[in-house]
Amino acid sequence: MKINLYNSSTKSKELFVPIDPKKVTMYVCGPTVYSFPHIGNARGPVIFDVLANLLRREYQLVYVRNITDLDDKIYQAAEEEGVQISEITQRYTKIYQEDMNALGVRDPDIEPLATDHITEMIKMIQGLIDKSHAYENQGHVFFSIDTFDDYGFLSNRSEEEQISGTRIKPSEIKKNQKDFVLWKPSTGDTPGWESPWGFGRPGWHLECSAMAKKYLGKTLDIHGGGSDLLFPHHENECAQSMCSHSGKPLANYWIHNGMIDFDNVKMSKSEGNLLLIRDLLKQIGPEVIRMAFLTTHYRKPINWNDALITDSEKKLDRLYGSIRKLGKVSPAEPTEEMINALADDINTPKALSELFAIAKRVNNAKSENESKQLASTLVGSANLLGLMNEDAEKWFENIDVDEKLIDRLLNEREAARSDKDFEKADQIRQEIESLGVSIEDGPDGPIWKKQ
RNA sequence: GGCAAGGUGGCAGAGUGGUUAUGCAGCGGCCUGCAAAGCCGUGGACGUCGGUUCGAUUCCGAUCCUUGCCUCCA
Numbered sequence: 001m002k003i004n005l006y007n008s009s010t011k012s013k014e015l016f017v018p019i020d021p022k023k024v025t026m027y028v029c030g031p032t033v034y035s036f037p038h039i040g041n042a043r044g045p046v047i048f049d050v051l052a053n054l055l056r057r058e059y060q061l062v063y064v065r066n067i068t069d070l071d072d073k074i075y076q077a078a079e080e081e082g083v084q085i086s087e088i089t090q091r092y093t094k095i096y097q098e099d100m101n102a103l104g105v106r107d108p109d110i111e112p113l114a115t116d117h118i119t120e121m122i123k124m125i126q127g128l129i130d131k132s133h134a135y136e137n138q139g140h141v142f143f144s145i146d147t148f149d150d151y152g153f154l155s156n157r158s159e160e161e162q163i164s165g166t167r168i169k170p171s172e173i174k175k176n177q178k179d180f181v182l183w184k185p186s187t188g189d190t191p192g193w194e195s196p197w198g199f200g201r202p203g204w205h206l207e208c209s210a211m212a213k214k215y216l217g218k219t220l221d222i223h224g225g226g227s228d229l230l231f232p233h234h235e236n237e238c239a240q241s242m243c244s245h246s247g248k249p250l251a252n253y254w255i256h257n258g259m260i261d262f263d264n265v266k267m268s269k270s271e272g273n274l275l276l277i278r279d280l281l282k283q284i285g286p287e288v289i290r291m292a293f294l295t296t297h298y299r300k301p302i303n304w305n306d307a308l309i310t311d312s313e314k315k316l317d318r319l320y321g322s323i324r325k326l327g328k329v330s331p332a333e334p335t336e337e338m339i340n341a342l343a344d345d346i347n348t349p350k351a352l353s354e355l356f357a358i359a360k361r362v363n364n365a366k367s368e369n370e371s372k373q374l375a376s377t378l379v380g381s382a383n384l385l386g387l388m389n390e391d392a393e394k395w396f397e398n399i400d401v402d403e404k405l406i407d408r409l410l411n412e413r414e415a416a417r418s419d420k421d422f423e424k425a426d427q428i429r430q431e432i433e434s435l436g437v438s439i440e441d442g443p444d445g446p447i448w449k450k451q
Numbered sequence: 452g453g454c455a456a457g458g459u460g461g462c463a464g465a466g467u468g469g470u471u472a473u474g475c476a477g478c479g480g481c482c483u484g485c486a487a488a489g490c491c492g493u494g495g496a497c498g499u500c501g502g503u504u505c506g507a508u509u510c511c512g513a514u515c516c517u518u519g520c521c522u523c524c525a
Contacts, residue, residue, distance in 0.1 A: 011455085029525080030525095031525080032523095032524090037525090038525090039525095040524085040525050041524095041525050042525085043525065044525050045525085071523095072523090073523075155454075155455090155520085155521085156454065156455075157453080157454060157521080204523095225525070226524080226525030227455095227456095227519070227520075227525085228519080228520065228523095228524055228525065229524085229525070230455095230520070231454090231520065231521065232521085232522095233524095256525095257525075258456090258519080258525095259518095259519070259520095259524090259525070260525085261518085261519095295463070295464070295474085296463085296464070297464085297465075299456080300456085300457080300464090301456090301457090301518070301519070303463095307462070307463075307475095308463075310475085311462085311463060311474075311475060312474095314474075314475060315473095315474055315475080317488095318474075318475090321488070321489085322489090324488095341465095347465075347466095349463095349464055349465045349466095349472095349473075350465055350466080350472085350473085352464095352465090352473070352474080353464095353465070353472060353473035353474080354473090355473095356473060356474065357473080360490090363488095363489055363490070364489090364490075417484080420484075422484055422485065425484085425485085426485070426486085429485090429486080438486095438487065438488095439486085439487070440486085440487045440488050441483075441485090441486075441487075441488090442487095442488080447488090449488095
């Protein structure tokens with residue numbers, strides 16, 4: 001299997017060649033745990049989950065996704081609620097994990113906490129100071145970007161470009177205004193740790209560099225995250241890590257997923273249009289959300305709206321519809337086309353079209369044996385995307401409807417139909433449909449599904 | 452202002468130098484008491500203007516428009 005991936009750092013699609021031919025290391029920037037995750041937070045995990053599924057077929061994968069439990073937003077949340085910081089971080093870490101699992105995202109192999117790695121971060125800072133890539137001033141330690149010629153290579157920004165339109169707050173204690181903080185002092189109730197530069201806490205970008213090094217080594221195969229992290233977060237990670245490790249690249253392949261818009265407006269805190277995973281799952285099934293993500297290529301923006309949800313539901317209806325009535329279907333090997341589509345820079349839209357092609361073959365199968373075999377291939381292929389994990393019959397049911405009432409009405413209708421009283425039969429159909437359920441008559445009697 | 456991505460049929464959304472994307476919706480047919488589902492068939496597209504080419508939606512240039520990043524953000 002040859003995997004091609006679009007590398008943000010070279011802006012081109014490249015053949016994926018891991019450092020170790022048998023093993024792949026992947027680090028994905030995880031959440032800052034201070035509130036409920038919204039659907040934007042889920043797009044990356046879903047995409048990297050699919051990539052992980054693909055990589056695990058060929059390689060031994062070590063997948064690290066961190067938990068940022070060290071951030072001023074967390075302290076603020078704790079203060080607002082009047083609770084311990086650990087209560088906030090523990091609560092929202094659990095909620096994040098629950099929500100991701102609900103979406104069928106498998107846990108990463110390692111999920112490290114920033115607060116468990118302060119020692120590693122302090123060591124890294126000291127190393128940077130020793131190499132003159134960082135300097136201390138008034139209890140702060142800054143990374144000196146003038147000591148790193150390649151600064152800006154990842155996000156493709158020259159120094160002049162960064163100066164024009166810069167929104168960095170001027171600071172008198174920085175040598176260069178674009179220097180970023182590695183360590184800052186903590187005062188009052190703000191948590192902190194003892195360090196050679198006094199009581200304080202690390203800057204935002206440092207944890208990823210320190211934890212990636214600890215668990216995966218100096219150079220990763222794949223580093224992923226949302227496209228909004230490209231600058232400054234990943235650029236700064238690169239600077240720290242490369243200067244700490246004699247210029248060794250932090251990662252060979254940089255993969256960034258696109259953002260989610262909500263009715264054409266970017267979903268963000270400042271817009272106040274966050275759609276929480278929890279709330280959404282009260283209305284629609286987890287696979288619908290997954291399908292909505294996979295409909296668009298991961299690098300493009302997704303415009304989230306009701307039409308996308310109905311569209312995604314209908315797609316799943318078609319897939320599950322083809323294996324309905326076949327009883328329990330056990331997954332088989334995915335098709336070559338499916339694997340090739342994903343190996344081509346995670347082309348999920350193409351992968352979905354393959355799913356529909358298999359579904360058509362299931363529908364056209366001449367024998368029950370043949371349809372069962374094809375159905376197994378379909379489910380196995382869909383599983384690679386994290387879809388079709390449900391029982392087909394269950395998919396078409398809806399827990400919100402009164403099944404007993406539907407069954408009673410259906411029986412009445414069947415009686416009317418056998419009496420050839422079609423007027424009454426249609427009346428009952430209308431009644432059932434007004435409950436949000438549609439009927440399909442088949443050779444084995446009627447079946448129903450939510451509308 | 453700088454950097455980056457994109458403009459594909461009614462909608463969503465892949466892809467390709469000349470041949471069907473795919474799903475939904477539409478149209479015609481089969482099946483059905485009717486309908487649905489399914490099956491068969493079918494119409495409809497590549498922002499605009501130039502260039503390269505036997506031939507461009509696909510390559511090159513220009514232009515218009517949209518979006519993201521440059522500030523916390525996935």
